Amino acid sequence: MLGKPPGHPDVRRRVGYLPEAPYFYDYLSAEELLNYFAGLFGLRGAARTARVSSLLDRVGIAGERRLPLRKFSKGMLQRVGLAQALLNEPELVFLDEPMSGLDPLGRRDVRALILELRDRGCTVFFSSHILSDAEALCSRVAIVVGGQLVTSGRLSDILAFEVSGWELVMTDLQPAALESLGSAARKVTRISEGRYTIEVGPEAEPERLVGGLRSRGGRFVSLNPVRTTLEDYFVQQVEARKTAPPAGRVMPEG
Amino acid sequence: MDAPAARGLKGGVSALSLLAVAALLWGAALALQAYREARHPQPPVSSDVLYFRGGAAVSRAALGFDAILADVYWIRAIQHFGGTRRSESGDKTYAQLYPLLDLTTTLDPHFNVAYRFGAIFLAEEHPNGPGRTDQAIALLERGLAADPERWQYAQDAGFVHYWWRQDYKAAAEWFDRASRIEGAPWWLRSMAATTLAEGGDRQSSRQLWQQLYETTDDAWVRDNAQLKLAQLRALDDIDALAVIVRRFVDARGRPPAAWDELVAMRWLAGIPRDPSGTPYELKPDAQGGVALSERSSLSPLPPQFTRKTGPTT
Amino acid sequence: MGRVIGLVAYHVFKESVRDKVLYNLVLFAVLMIGASYLIGQLTAGQDVKIIKDLGLAASSVFGLFIAVFIGVGLVWKEVDRRSVYNLLVKPVRRYEFIVGKFLGLALTLAVNIAVMAAALYAVLGLMTWLQPGLGKAAVEAPVMDPQLLKAFALLYVQLLVVTSVALFFSTFSGPMLSAAFTFGLYIVGHFNADLAHFDSVVKSQAAGWLGKALYYALPNLAPFDVKAAVVHGQPVSATYVALTSGYGLLYAGAMITLAVIVFSRRDFK
Missing domain, CATH: 1.25.40.10 (Tetratricopeptide repeat domain)
Incomplete structure (x- = not known):
């Protein structure tokens, strides 16, 4: 790892790690914990203070820096965990479930942080159950099912970025208008009175369809292309190994 | 920390050399203990x-x-x-x-x-x-x-x-x-x-307690000596009072009913009290007709000296 | 290397302070002052001896409890709560972790013993001040006897041995078991001298050898107890203190090394 045997102190000096469901020391505050770990990495004095404060700002818990960790919520602990993983400005970061316990805003922050690390040239290795995050962030992914590596590769190789159909949402549709679609609609889902989601195949021309329905009194809401997602791919991979337990996970590499 | 020679995931030196270190420390500890025991032996344990x-x-x-x-x-x-x-x-x-x-x-x-x-x-x-x-x-x-x-x-x-x-x-x-x-x-x-x-002599015993009273550091021992000295003083008092009482008996043919009779005759300046402040008692059946009150903190007096009657006047 | 050990040690101390472990010192002071008042009422002029007895005995009890109950959790708690995973990916070697933990508890104990010694001297000083004749009455040993420090010093080294034993158990077993083992060794440690003379009591030669072997393997704690000698003003030579302390420190060192070996061989997965 990084040209040295794993576990070598030089390696550990250049690696960051966020454990899953991190527990840190209850009796310390976020700031004290980071100071402690920064000291382990050999940081001291003003450099340490500066690094710790900038990380506290970056993960968004600067306001709670003096609070003892036992009062932290799971999401806040996750942020502390991220901060401590980055103390040594690592070249390689391992994040075990970095998104767990976070609210939507927190997830967005973490996503931004991971992308920022990538831009700095840092390799981020994280595991997640949330496939959309992986899809949005990763350049390479690996799928692990039941502890076994199923597949790995570049995300662009795994997912052909082609449109597999369209998803159309319209309101004020009369039953007659729906019937006019005929076999073009692969699936019609009623959302509420007069409001439907209509899935059509890739061969359908969406402009013409929308035009036809509007002329029958329907109102256009949205039109989205349907693509194969990492989720689809994952499900497909898991189904392929019927014997494997359903709980698999994706190990994407950012 | 910075020694690149360190190897192994578990951090540092091999278990074998550590075992050697532990054995070395242990051996040194036992050697020191043996040396200490030779110089400062602990008493052997008697199983009885x-x-x-x-x-x-x-x-x-x-x-x-x-x-x-x-x-x-x-x-x-x-x-x-x-x-x-x-x-x-x-x-x-x-x-x-x-x-x-x-x-x-x-x-x-x-x-x-x-x-x-x-x-x-x-x-x-x-x-x-x-x-x-x-x-x-x-x-x-x-x-x-x-x-x-x-x-x-x-x-x-x-x-x-x-x-x-x-x-x-x-x-x-x-x-x-x-x-x-x-x-x-x-x-x-x-x-x-x-x-x-001069064993049994009141004077020598007074000297004994006086010595103890003056030389002891302990308050409790001193108090005890003081009590004994007061008792010896009370014995002297009783002897002196017995002389007066006998004189009264000789004069009147009966023992005095109360100290007041002796005070009235000006044989006594007042009602006699022991060193603790309690009045002595007239007891015709007691030896010499005078006794220490049972309420006195000096009571009871040591036996050997009460038995020894006869004033030294 | 020293810096990492220092950081780990400092945080053990910090945790014990925040765990309110040092509150026992307040309890100790209250106990001493209350006891000196009560004992003055109860006994005839022996307050000084009994206060010293009580102060030294209370220090050993408090110290023992701190050493055992913090000691058995030192490593186990980190493993149980999985915080050790996160710590060991940092540039911390395993021996640094163990040695740091030990030194941290040693620091906590040092502060405890120092404060308890100070409290005992304070109570004795107060008594001298309130009863000016006291100094004369204490014929055996001076009231504010500097010899008491020797008893405290040996007590401290003894607690270091107990701590090292507790830490050793803590590297591979849970706290209940470790505490039981450590208390067991403490008790055996005080009866240890009996084992050395086992061969004169039993017929079987093998049992005699076993007794001897155990005598050397188990910590010998009775020599650390000089409380009675000090209270009665009997001389405790500096060489005795030095030799006994040397034995204790080396024994603790051996235990710590064993703890490092066990801990280094553990697989945290």
């Missing part, structure tokens, strides 16, 4: 004592807290003594006093005061104490065995013989033994001689 004697077994089980246990038993001994002494019940056996003192001094063989006060408690005449002079001497002898340099124990044993047993020969022997211990005061030697020559 460990398993068959009460106090000693407790001491082994106390895990280094024997001194504090000794304190507890000492406090209980004092409470037992004081409680029994004050109790109204007629059955004052002080049965637990010696076992408690034994336990105290076994747990803490250097418990100075447990020997000295314990002997005083044990020797005290019934009902103020169990009157076990034999146990008092035995306790002091154990104290001397534990700390042979404590001449006070020998001195106290002399006192027990002198005061409670009126065995002046034995008392003189103990005083002599005490005087030969290093650090003993000079007057112990003369005390031994006086005891042998």
Whole structure:
């Protein structure tokens, strides 16, 4: 790892790690914990203070820096965990479930942080159950099912970025208008009175369809292309190994 | 930290060399212990004592807290003594006093005061104490065995013989033994001689207590000596009053009904009081017709001197 | 290397402070002052001896409890709560972790013992001040006897041995078991001298050898107990203190090394 045997102190000096469901020391505050770990990495004095404060700002818990960790919520602990993983400005970061316990805003922050690390040239290795995050962030992914590596590769190789159909949402549709679609609609889902989601195949021309329905009194809401997602791919991979337990996970590499 | 030679995921040196370090440290520890034992040997454990004697077994089980246990038993001994002494019940056996003192001094063989006060408690005449002079001497002898340099124990044993047993020969022997211990005061030697020559004499016994009163550091021992001195003074008073009473009997043919009669005759300046402030009592059936009040804190007076009547006027 | 050990040690100390472990010192002071008042009422002129006995005994009890109950959790708690995973990916070697933990508890104990010694001297000083004649009455040993420090010093080294034993158990077993083992060794440690003379009691030669072997393997704690000698003003030579302390420190060192070996061989997965 990084040209040295794993576990070598030089390696550990250049690696960051966020454990899953991190527990840190209850009796310390976020700031004290980071100071402690920064000291382990050999940081001291003003450099340490500066690094710790900038990380506290970056993960968004600067306001709670003096609070003892036992009062932290799971999401806040996750942020502390991220901060401590980055103390040594690592070249390689391992994040075990970095998104767990976070609210939507927190997830967005973490996503931004991971992308920022990538831009700095840092390799981020994280595991997640949330496939959309992986899809949005990763350049390479690996799928692990039941502890076994199923597949790995570049995300662009795994997912052909082609449109597999369209998803159309319209309101004020009369039953007659729906019937006019005929076999073009692969699936019609009623959302509420007069409001439907209509899935059509890739061969359908969406402009013409929308035009036809509007002329029958329907109102256009949205039109989205349907693509194969990492989720689809994952499900497909898991189904392929019927014997494997359903709980698999994706190990994407950012 | 910065040694690149360190290897292994588990951080550092191989287990084998660490084992060698542990063995080395262990060996050094044992060598040091052996050296210490040669220089400062611990007393060997006598298994008889460990398993068959009460106090000693407790001491082994106390895990280094024997001194504090000794304190507890000492406090209980004092409470037992004081409680029994004050109790109204007629059955004052002080049965637990010696076992408690034994336990105290076994747990803490250097418990100075447990020997000295314990002997005083044990020797005290019934009902103020169990009157076990034999146990008092035995306790002091154990104290001397534990700390042979404590001449006070020998001195106290002399006192027990002198005061409670009126065995002046034995008392003189103990005083002599005490005087030969290093650090003993000079007057112990003369005390031994006086005891042998004039044993039982009130004057020599007053000297004895006076010496003790002036030389002791301990408030309790001093108080005790003061009490004995006051009792001796009361004995003198009673003798003097008996002379006056006899003169009254000679003059009137009957004993006085009250001190007022003697005061009216100007034979006395006022109602006579003992050193504790309690008036003496006229008791026709008592020897000399005068006695110490039973309410007095000096009561009862030591037996041997009350028996000894006859004023020295 | 020293810096990492220092950081780990400092945080053990910090945790014990925040766990309110040092509150026992307040309790100790209250106990001493209360006891000195009560004992003055109960006993005839023996307050000084009993206060010293009580002070030294209470210090050993408090110290023992701190050493055992913090000691057995030192490593186990970190493993149980999985915080050790996060710590060991940092540039911390395993021996640094163990040694740091030990030194941290040693620091906590040092502060405890120092404060308890100070409290005992304070109570004795107060008694001298309130009863000016006291100094004369204490014929065996001076009231504010500097010899007491020797008893405290040996007590401290003894607690270091107990701590090292607790830490050793803590590297591979849970706290209940470790505490039981450590207390067991403490008790055996005080009876240890019996084992050395086992061969004179039993007929079987093998049992005699076993007794001897155990005598050397188990910590010998009785020599650390000089409380009675000090209270009675009997001399405790500096060489005795030095030799006994040396034995204790080396023994603790051996235990710590064993703890490092066990901990280094553990697989945290």
